[in-house]
Amino acid sequence: MARSSYQPPDDAAELFARIKAAHDTLRELGPQLHAMAIREMRSNATVGDLARLTGYQPEKFRLWARAEGVERRRPPTNTRQDT
Structure with missing residues (x-):
């Protein structure tokens, strides 16, 4: 895929950079969150x-x-049985 020549204005570039950093942080912390x-x-x-x-x-x-395999704290509330 070809890269466009788009250059965002400063306010957009700052917001996009902050969003990317947040996503990078979430991706990095994902395994720790899961384990915790x-x-x-x-x-x-x-x-x-x-x-x-x-x-x-x-x-x-x-x-x-x-x-x-975490033990349930209460029975499931959805008791519908698909047939």
Whole structure:
């Protein structure tokens, strides 16, 4: 893919650089977040606690917990059975 000659104005370039830095930081911290979330859910934290503290949706932590075999704190609320 060819690179364009676009050069953003200073205010746009600053915002884009800040966004990229934030994404880079999130990518760097992702494995640590995963490990810490699993550890804390095994201790006593709920997916709701972690969602509130991180700003991520509870489903992210719910999926991680199921994949890592973290014991459920309560039965699932969705009892629908697809046939």
